[in-house]
Amino acid sequence: MKYSITRSGVSRSFPEGDAFLSAASDDSADVIVYLGANGLSGPAYHPDNAKAAIVVELDIECLGVHTGEQSGEEGSNVVGFARYRNGEDAPSGLVELVRQPNAEESAIFAARQVFEEAGLEVVVCADQAGRIIDRLVRPKYNAALRFLDEGLASAKDMDMTCRLGLGYRDGPIERVERGDLARHFKITQALFETYGTPGYAPARRAIVAKQRKED
Amino acid sequence: MTNEIRRVGVCGAGGTMGAGIAIVVARAGFETVSHDLSQDALDAAKKQISGFFGKSVERGKMNGTARDATLGRMQATTSLDALAGCDLIIEAVFEDLRIKQDLFRDLDSVCAEHTIFASNTSTLSITEIASGCGREDRVVGMHFCLPAQLMKLIEMSPGMNTSQQTFRSAWAFVDQAGQTPVKTQDKPGFILNALLVPFNNDVIRAVEAGVASPADIDKAIKAALGYKMGPCELLDLVGLDTQMRLCEAFYPVTLDVRSSAPPLLRRMVAAGHLGRKSGRGFYSYDGNTMFGG
Numbered sequence: 447m448k449y450s451i452t453r454s455g456v457s458r459s460f461p462e463g464d465a466f467l468s469a470a471s472d473d474s475a476d477v478i479v480y481l482g483a484n485g486l487s488g489p490a491y492h493p494d495n496a497k498a499a500i501v502v503e504l505d506i507e508c509l510g511v512h513t514g515e516q517s518g519e520e521g522s523n524v525v526g527f528a529r530y531r532n533g534e535d536a537p538s539g540l541v542e543l544v545r546q547p548n549a550e551e552s553a554i555f556a557a558r559q560v561f562e563e564a565g566l567e568v569v570v571c572a573d574q575a576g577r578i579i580d581r582l583v584r585p586k587y588n589a590a591l592r593f594l595d596e597g598l599a600s601a602k603d604m605d606m607t608c609r610l611g612l613g614y615r616d617g618p619i620e621r622v623e624r625g626d627l628a629r630h631f632k633i634t635q636a637l638f639e640t641y642g643t644p645g646y647a648p649a650r651r652a653i654v655a656k657q658r659k660e661d
Numbered sequence: 662m663t664n665e666i667r668r669v670g671v672c673g674a675g676g677t678m679g680a681g682i683a684i685v686v687a688r689a690g691f692e693t694v695s696h697d698l699s700q701d702a703l704d705a706a707k708k709q710i711s712g713f714f715g716k717s718v719e720r721g722k723m724n725g726t727a728r729d730a731t732l733g734r735m736q737a738t739t740s741l742d743a744l745a746g747c748d749l750i751i752e753a754v755f756e757d758l759r760i761k762q763d764l765f766r767d768l769d770s771v772c773a774e775h776t777i778f779a780s781n782t783s784t785l786s787i788t789e790i791a792s793g794c795g796r797e798d799r800v801v802g803m804h805f806c807l808p809a810q811l812m813k814l815i816e817m818s819p820g821m822n823t824s825q826q827t828f829r830s831a832w833a834f835v836d837q838a839g840q841t842p843v844k845t846q847d848k849p850g851f852i853l854n855a856l857l858v859p860f861n862n863d864v865i866r867a868v869e870a871g872v873a874s875p876a877d878i879d880k881a882i883k884a885a886l887g888y889k890m891g892p893c894e895l896l897d898l899v900g901l902d903t904q905m906r907l908c909e910a911f912y913p914v915t916l917d918v919r920s921s922a923p924p925l926l927r928r929m930v931a932a933g934h935l936g937r938k939s940g941r942g943f944y945s946y947d948g949n950t951m952f953g954g
């Protein structure tokens with residue numbers, strides 16, 4: 447499936463040099479991928495019903511920020527996506543494809559094909575805050591950071607416990623710190639604003655990291 | 662000074678964890694007394710244990726002589742009195758506070774003064790288990806991971822009355838047994854379950870909220886984080902009823918809403934969708950097709 451790329455900012459999913467960038471074709475392609483639009487409020491793409499799919503890169507915002515929403519009836523040939531990436535680690539092989547309730551199946555199919563042909567693993571999720579990964583891992587990192595404050599165990603022991611006991615590649619503390627605690631603050635703050643449950647409230651260490659960045 | 666540990670009793674050794682723990686202990690060179698209320702359970706465990714060591718020999722991890730010597734160090738009994746000569750008792754009986762407290766109280770009159778009692782509890786407090794047993798200073802948490810015979814990690818927790826000497830001796834034993842101890846406080850779920858149980862509930866809530874299918878959640882977690890198994894696959898393996906019991910153990914103690922049983926979990930358990938053991942959980946195990954809960 448041919449795709450072209452329109453860039454309006456820095457892409458977290460496909461940094462400079464990524465093969466996905468060089469494999470793009472010209473504007474006549476059936477699928478248009480908008481990169482680096484994340485963080486912008488308002489439309490980050492040009493609607494074009496003639497295209498098989500318009501694929502908009504997201505950061506922590508919902509796709510609805512760019513498309514607008516209509517009481518659960520929203521959906522078109524526009525789909526959102528993010529390639530999961532912990533901080534400045536190399537992006538993972540996962541693409542979360544974001545669909546609105548009435549998204550065109552053919553658009554999802556085309557977007558999936560573009561990413562799968564690039565060797566990425568694709569999952570489809572609803573347009574909810576945190577998509578799959580951040581929604582699930584951020585409260586766990588918050589808990590680990592709280593346990594550290596409360597003296598449950600040392601950071602080293604907590605990380606080792608997760609590696610040995612659960613077979614994780616890295617533990618929660620080393621992972622969230624590598625991913626940048628200030629970014630963890632930004633993500634959990636957005637999740638907390640949406641869901642309101644205490645598990646998403648930014649951990650103290652994330653608040654500290656964010657405050658130090660502001661100084 | 663730490664007391665030398667030579668002879669170790671394992672209570673509940675006819676069960677999943679107890680049988681695995683007995684393997685770890687005997688393999689490391691300790692005299693091992695497997696104890697259980699059920700002779701049938703001990704007989705079944707004995708078969709599994711000789712099968713396990715048989716495979717170890719086939720795979721070249723152990724030679725025949727070492728296997729015979731290891732099996733020679735193991736004995737099984739339904740009599741509590743047979744644990745009299747043990748320097749350390751590790752209990753892996755049912756996860757029930759009263760049963761564990763009664764066991765330690767009974768053992769207190771059977772065992773020598775210096776004998777240490779260790780509990781493999783996943784959810785209960787070490788301090789509460791020790792309470793009233795008569796040797797609260799010689800009780801320690803020693804939480805093995807499933808399957809115990811393969812997993813190295815052991816979460817070690819002192820109760821409020823555990824003496825430093827007891828903790829040091831128990832730690833030294835774990836080291837000597839070739840395991841990897843980590844120190845945690847005596848808090849619900851220690852480290853592993855304190856992180857895992859709420860995480861698994863968050864996954865169930867995400868399925869219920871229509872975020873994605875169980876199959877896509879599993880695929881995402883594996884691809885993004887490199888976990889060997891997706892959380893829905895893991896829940897099906899462990900059993901949805903087990904997850905429910907963990908919630909029931911943690912939530913009333915911690916009041917952490919992430920530990921409370923999600924409505925979908927309750928419905929799945931009520932519907933008999935317990936995971937692999939019932940043929941259906943998040944996935945169905947006849948055709949391996951996905952069930953969305």
Ligand SMILES: NC(=O)c1ccc[n+]([C@@H]2O[C@H](COP(=O)([O-])OP(=O)(O)OC[C@H]3O[C@@H](n4cnc5c(N)ncnc54)[C@H](O)[C@@H]3O)[C@@H](O)[C@H]2O)c1
Nearest residue numbers: 673675676677678697698699702753754755756782783807
């Ligand atoms: N299964 C796990 O994943 C896991 C992991 C870590 C810790 N644990 C903990 O290990 C313990 C055992 O769990 P399990 O899954 O092996 O249970 P299980 O039901 O497989 O085995 C328990 C065994 O204890 C025996 N038993 C019960 N009361 C007894 C008593 N008073 N004296 C002697 N034997 C008695 C039973 O006959 C049974 O054979 C629990 O405390 C559990 O929380 C379980």
